[in-house]
Amino acid sequence: QVQLxxxxxxxxxxxxxxxxxxxxxxxxxxxxxxxxxxxxPGKGLEWVAVISYDGRNKFYGDSVKGRFTxxxxxxxxxxxxxxxxxxxxxTAVYYCxxxxxxxxxxxGQGTLVTVSS
Amino acid sequence: xxxxxxxPATLSVSPGERATLSCRAxxxxxxxxxxxxxxxxxxxxxxxxxxxxxxxxxxxxxxSGSGSGTEFTLTISSLxxxxxxxxxxxxxxxxxxxxxxxxxVEI
Numbered sequence: 001q002v003q004l005x006x007x008x009x010x011x012x013x014x015x016x017x018x019x020x021x022x023x024x025x026x027x028x029x030x031x032x033x034x035x036x037x038x039x040x041p042g043k044g045l046e047w048v049a050v051i052s053y054d055g056r057n058k059f060y061g062d063s064v065k066g067r068f069t070x071x072x073x074x075x076x077x078x079x080x081x082x083x084x085x086x087x088x089x090x091t092a093v094y095y096c097x098x099x100x101x102x103x104x105x106x107x108g109q110g111t112l113v114t115v116s117s
Numbered sequence: 118x119x120x121x122x123x124x125p126a127t128l129s130v131s132p133g134e135r136a137t138l139s140c141r142a143x144x145x146x147x148x149x150x151x152x153x154x155x156x157x158x159x160x161x162x163x164x165x166x167x168x169x170x171x172x173x174x175x176x177x178x179x180x181s182g183s184g185s186g187t188e189f190t191l192t193i194s195s196l197x198x199x200x201x202x203x204x205x206x207x208x209x210x211x212x213x214x215x216x217x218x219x220x221x222v223e224i
Contacts, residue, residue: 035214045154045162045205047214059212062118095161102209103152105173107161 002026002106004096009111012086022079022096022108030054030074035104036081038092048094049081050102063089086115119144119208123217130224136193138220140206145186150209153182153191156219157202165204166191198224 008020024034036048049060049070058070069082079096093110120143130136140151149169154162164173166182169189179194193200201224206217 044219045156045207045216047207047216050212050214061213099164101167102150102214103164103167103207104154104162105164105167107163110161 002098004098004106004108006094006096006108006111009094009113011114011116013117014087014115016086017082017084018086018113020081020083020094020111020113022081024077024079024096024098027098027106029072029077032098033102034072034079035097035099035102036070036079037095037097037104037107038090039095039110040089040092043092046092051079083113086113088115091115118213119146119210119215121206121208121215121217123204123206123220125220126218127221127223130196130222132198132224133195136196136200136222138191138193138204138222140184140189140191140217142187142189142208146189146208147210149185151182151184151189152207152209153180154205154207155200155202156205162205193222196222196224200224 003025005023012018035050051070067085071080095110096108097104099105122141124139151169153166156162170182181192183190203219203221205219
């Protein structure tokens with residue numbers, strides 16, 4: 001079955017950087033677009049970014065545009081999220097998600113990013 | 118950006134009752150590209166409905182979706198205790214994808 005395992009979360013100071021990873025298995029990773037979705041503590045869901053199956057096309061939410069970069073390595077079945085210039089508002093659980101058509105039927109367990117001094 | 122607004126924020130219902138959750142879009146959601154999710158505390162969301170009215174794999178028949186354009190509804194026909202959760206709608210018409218703020222269903 002589909003498995004998505006995020007890693008790389010932790011506590012980071014404002015203004016610093018962090019890179020998240022998502023290891024995928026159980027499906028043909030190289031044939032699917034993959035997304036990041038986040039959820040601040042006690043808040044709702046926020047779509048962060050998407051990357052096309054071949055990595056050529058990327059789209060971002062307005063709150064992260066210019067600071068976050070999504071990428072993938074299809075040879076390693078791994079998705080990445082490079083997060084720069086982090087602020088406390090970026091504190092959230094970050095989910096790696098995949099679905100058939102930009103809705104999400106497979107979610108990882110999430111990794112918590114806390115931005116705090 | 119399409120803004121998704123859900124109502125009510127909280128819904129308190131008794132077991133066996135029907136629950137009706139609303140999701141309104143700030144502009145038309147083309148091709149009914151609208152999904153619903155259920156999230157329980159400490160868990161990742163679970164897809165319930167896509168295409169506004171198609172149940173995802175393994176979702177019980179008591180969950181149904183309807184609507185078009187800017188007005189969508191999730192109905193839970195006979196609430197069970199395990200349906201206590203937060204429910205989110207999401208459009209996938211274009212970028213950016215956006216979610217509603219959620220409706221908490223208390224049983």
